[in-house]
Amino acid sequence: EPEVTQTPSHQVTQMGQEVILRCVPISNHLYFYWYRQILGQKVEFLVSFYNNEISEKSEIFDDQFSVERPDGSNFTLKIRSTKLEDSAMYFCASSRVDSTDTQYFGPGTRLTVL
């Protein structure tokens, strides 16, 4: 069964450093998403991406964040200058159509900012 994969599973970084989180969505899916979950809190929407552009973003997704689909398989989330409060699980998801269709989530990347 096809699945969303994410790398790395755990990333530790120093405050102020740039990080790139990587995702490989399910191959025939067209919509891609990033969510985050701070420990003990809700899963929060960050951004949705379709046809090589952002279709929606939340207030969390400020200028420090960017997304890219650098090739036909990868989908990345970059945080330019990490803050302590960026420590969270980051989940990538994909859907065949938009999020009215089933979204499949990856296993997540745990980001720890020291």
Next chain:
Amino acid sequence: QKEVEQDPGPLSVPEGAIVSLNCTYSNSAFQYFMWYRQYSRKGPELLMYTYSSGNKEDGRFTAQVDKSSKYISLFIRDSQPSDSATYLCASCNNAGNMLTFGGGTRLMVKP
């Protein structure tokens, strides 16, 4: 704005019990409703997906949506220890760009 709310639990039940998990939502534009299961430090896994009001059954799981009261339910019959996880409800509107999640209810099924 707290758009989707769940009782965080934990909810502890004996094996074989019927479990009822509930969510309320405030956004009248929500049309699609999902239940995800999340094991500790893993990604959410879709369990049930419903559109608008009504019931949907899949094996031991039944999802109910009552749009008049903005109430979403998930019933688990013959609960098993392997059902022990956090259950997340989520909703989206017809624009379909994002899911809004509840905080999750932690379920523990004791053998």
